[in-house]
Amino acid sequence: MRFILILLTVLGVLYAYIGHQLVGVLSQSPAWKVAEWLLLGLTFALIAWLPLVRWNQEDEKEGHALKTQEFLEWGAHLSMGILSFLLLFCLLRDVVLYPVHRFHPFQFPLYGDQATVAILVLVFGSLAIGIIKALGPPRVKHVKVVFPNLHPGLEGFRIAQISDLHIGATIKKPFVAQVVAITNALQADLIAFTGDIIDGDLRVLREDLTPLFQLRSKLGTFYVTGNHEYYWGVEPLVQALADQGLVPLLNEHRRFDVAGATLVVAGVTDASAGHYDPVHASDPARALGEAQGDLKILLAHQPKSAERAEKAGFDLQLSGHTHGGQFVPWTWVVKWVHQFSGGLGRLGKMWIYVNLGTGYWGPPVRLGAPSEITLLELTRG
Structure with missing residues (x-):
């Protein structure tokens, strides 16, 4: 109060x-x-x-x-x-x-x-x-991420990233369906959803959520929690998504064989999750465990997980959360608040990409930070 x-x-x-x-x-x-x-x-x-x-x-x-x-x-x-x-x-x-x-x-x-x-x-x-x-369709932003020693089997591997959809009173089923159609048309190898799916009661928003169940990629759709999931009840949402085939990564990982290369995809709970439930405390090192691979990717809602992720040994972190400030003047302010506020950045040996948000939070306004679905392509160079 x-x-x-x-x-x-x-x-x-x-x-x-x-x-x-x-x-x-x-x-x-x-x-x-x-x-x-x-x-x-x-x-x-x-x-x-x-x-x-x-x-x-x-x-x-x-x-x-x-x-x-x-x-x-x-x-x-x-x-x-x-x-x-x-x-x-x-x-x-x-x-x-x-x-x-x-x-x-x-x-x-x-x-x-x-x-x-x-x-x-x-x-x-x-x-x-x-x-x-x-209120218009989010743009598709193409980003190439260059690794000098990338395994040949991962050359051209493509990840579609959705983040910060914020389904709620002003973002409903038609917008979500549009996002899904755009994402599926990219024919990505993997879809990464980096948190903040809903902003409201799941019982009210369940129908608006349903288009997400139609997301398709070769390896599947992987999801991590954002801070807003904890405002409205995280467990029912995670279960609802898991029941429909979206894979939650809550301080855990999956390993894939991709053309002879071993790809590790891990995810952490939101950086603030431990304040709501100690069991959900975010832990990049735990998410990776002892997994070895030719490339290790972490999904983490907040970019401030980057320091712990780099220390744990990840090669690439995908995040959201900042919205890039969403509209002026906050597009200027966000650069003072977050070390990585949008786009591709580097911390030590790790790349970090921060999606500007596929939806929006609060005012239905985008000015200076356009909404996006990111298509990341891995390449050697």
Whole structure:
């Protein structure tokens, strides 16, 4: 509860700042000012509803109650996007442009009705573009991973990676089916799902999950848990996926013979899993065990597992979690938070690839970090 109070206090301060910057600028009418504050208050209330009510619900909603809940979630997540862009452009004006303007005055006013209209156009223009990009099909990103001593049998081996799908109130069955169709068309040798499949009660989302059961590749589909699985109940989801042929790798591995080469595919539980269940504590060394192979791949939701993975002896780690920040300004912030925030990187002798996310979390917005299904091809060089 303390965390929620701190969160709401910070949220209130941010809204007070935005209100101070924008309310009453376009019109001095008292009624207009009240309407503007009420509109800001509505978006504040929708965001506050998430931690106060939605994330604490344990009962299964049905019918009209479920529709109402999903409608409120849409409103809350859109409000988060609006808040982010309002903060971005207000702070850009106050912190960046205003000091410059003091020494080198611009030809246009930084404050007043014209500036306010410009901010609102930028906010809702960015939001609209971001929504279109988020709700559209994820791109396929082709990545070649070069190993100097790759076994000839693994030359050209292809892995399709899906990550951070976040099936929930705003990502439903049609989007999931689209992801599956795109992935299957790649005809990969192996499919890796690096966590955060759902964001909600499995009892409600089970039907939206069903297209994933049609994923096809030569060696199968392998899955590791993300942090969001632990928010909603990890065991029922893992069991539901396993029942349909998706292979969970919970600190364990599988070995395959690929054209005379031995491939080890291991997976760990999420880096935070031990906080929810000590049995699920993430352990790359345990996942690999004593397995020997020509190439050892680790699936780990969070890229921060990389140091332990490299020490354990893995050659390649596939991760997600960061979403690449998902949209500006968070695409800039994420680079300060994570050593590996997106794309291909190197730690010691190990490659690490961080998928930017196939779905999205929170605001249905993608701007500066496009959603992706990754097709990784192993090659010698």
